[in-house]
Amino acid sequence: MTHSTEKLINMIENKISSLPLNQEPQTLFEPIQYILSLGGKRIRPLLTLMASNLFSDDTEAALNAAIAIEVFHNFTLLHDDLMDKSDMRRGKQTVHKKWNPNTAILSGDAMLIEAYKYIAKVPVDVLPEALNLFTQTSMEVCQGQQYDMDFEERDDVSVEEYIAMIRLKTAVLVGCSLKMGALAANSSKQDADYLYDFGINIGLAFQLKDDLLDVYGETAKFGKKLGGDILNNKKTFLLIKALELSNKDQNEELNKWISLEKFDNDEKINAVKNIYNELNLKSIAESLMKKYYLAALNSLSAVSVADNKKTELTNLAESLMYREL
C-alpha cells in the first residue's frame, strides 16, 4: 500500500517533535530543538520514506534513517550559517545569532552525533551498508561545502567544477536519502542504486532551480528578497556561465559590478540580470535542469516496482522542479 505524502510527513513531524532532546545541559540541547522546530519542507526524510514505501508497506524501519538524515541536514545548516555569517534562516534568527558562535559549534557537533544515533537504529542486517553510505555521504557534503567556500575566493571556477561542487554539497544527500529508504526496506542492490541516481539528478536539478529562483522567482511567492546571490557575488550557475559566455563588454560590466564595494542594490541586480538576459541564461539553465530531471525520471522508471507505486515520488520530483519558492 502506498502511503500518502501527507501521512508520511505526519510521521516525520511526530517523530521529530518527540525526539528526546529535553536533556541536560539545556545550553547544548535547546539550540538543537530550536533548529529542528523551524520546519522546512522535510524533503529528504520524505524521500527516504517514499523510497522505502516502494518496497514495503512498513515504513517504520526507514523512519530512524529518515530522522538521521533530517538531523544531519539541519546540522549542516547550523554550521554553514555560522561559516557564512547568515543571521536568518526560515524567517528566524540562526543559532549563532540567537545564542553565540560557540553554541553553534558544539550543538552542531552534538547533532552530527545524534544523527549517527538514529543510523545505528536501522535493522542490523543492513547496518554496515547504511553506516558506510551515511559516512561517505556526510564526508562528501563537507567536501562540497569546502569547495563552495574555496570557489568564493577564486575567479576562474568552471561550470564543470560548479556542477561537481553542487553534486557533493546538495545532490549526494538527496541520493543517500532515497538509497537509505531502499536499504531499510531490503530492496535489491540494483534498485537502491537506481534510486540513488534518481536522487543525484533530482538534487542537481533542484540546485539549478534554486539558482534560477534567486533571479527569476516571483517575489511574492519566493518569500525572500530576490537577487541576494547577485548582491553577494555568489558563484551560482548563472554567474559562472555568464562569465564564460560573455563578450568583452559584458565581461567588463560584470566584473565592474562584482568588484564595486558600494552600489544601489536594485541597480546592481538589474544590470547583472540584463546581462543574464542578453546571454539567454534562463533558458540555458532551464535546459540543463530539464536534462537532469529527465535523467532522474529515467532512473526512477528503471526501479523494478509497478509504475503506480511511483506516483508520490514522481509528483514530489515534479513539484520540486516547478516550485516557485
Next chain:
Amino acid sequence: MTHSTEKLINMIENKISSLPLNQEPQTLFEPIQYILSLGGKRIRPLLTLMASNLFSDDTEAALNAAIAIEVFHNFTLLHDDLMDKSDMRRGKQTVHKKWNPNTAILSGDAMLIEAYKYIAKVPVDVLPEALNLFTQTSMEVCQGQQYDMDFEERDDVSVEEYIAMIRLKTAVLVGCSLKMGALAANSSKQDADYLYDFGINIGLAFQLKDDLLDVYGETAKFGKKLGGDILNNKKTFLLIKALELSNKDQNEELNKWISLEKFDNDEKINAVKNIYNELNLKSIAESLMKKYYLAALNSLSAVSVADNKKTELTNLAESLMYREL
C-alpha cells in the same frame, strides 16, 4: 603474547601516518593531517590496543577502533581550541590560528565523520555495540564540554558538579577506549565493563593530576608555564575546593584576584597558590586522585585474565598518575 607498549605505539603511529588523507580539497584535509601529526602521547588508542591484547594476540582488529578514538579525540581538541580561543597546542599553532575559524569548524566536522569511518570497520559481530558505545561517549564528551563552558559563567559550581563534568569531558572517552579494545577482542561483557570502570577512574585521576600539575608541577619538566589555570580563573578542582573551604578572609582574597582585570602574573599565581597551601589543597587533591587510582586498580584486578597480562596496563596507569608533565 603481550605486546610491548613500544610495539603498540608504533602500530598506532604507522597507521596514523598512513591514513588516506591526501585528498581533495586540500583545504579540508590538510588541517586534519596537521593536527594528527602534532603527536601527543596517544594514550587513548594505546589503551584500546592494550585492552584488546588482554584477550587476544591479534591487535589488528582493535586498531581501527583505536584510530577512531584518536581521530575523535583530536577533533575535540580542534573544536575546543577554537571555542576556548587557544592559539597554541603542543608547541604549534592551533588550526583556527594557522588557517581560520571556518577551516577549524569544517575540518573538525570532517574528523568526526572520519572517526565514524573507522568505527564502521570493527568486526561486524560487535559493530552495533561498538557503534552505540562510541555514539554515547561522543555525546557525553560534548555534554562535558558544554558544562565546562557553562561553569566558567557561574560562581557556585560544587565539587560534585566538577567531578560530574570531568567524568563526561575526560573520563568517559578513556573508559570507551578500553571497552572498545575489549569488544574488538570479543571479551565477556563483564570484563568489558570492568575495563570501562578502570578507564573512568583512571580518567578522573588523570584530570585531577592535570589540575595539580598546573600549580605544583616542575616548570622545567612540565614544559609550559605553570599557573595558567590560575591566571585564567579556570574552575579546576583546586579553585572550586578552595572557594568551598576558605574562611572569610581567604574567600575575599580569592575573589579579589578572580575579579581583578589587571595584575602581575607572578603575584596572582603566588597569592592564589598561598591560599591553596593554607587550605592543604595539594594533599586533598592527591588523596582524591589516589582514591580514584585505587578504584581503577580494583576494577582492573577483577578482569578475568592472568595478572601478568595486565602489567603493561598497570604500568601505563601508574605512569599517568606519577607523571610530571
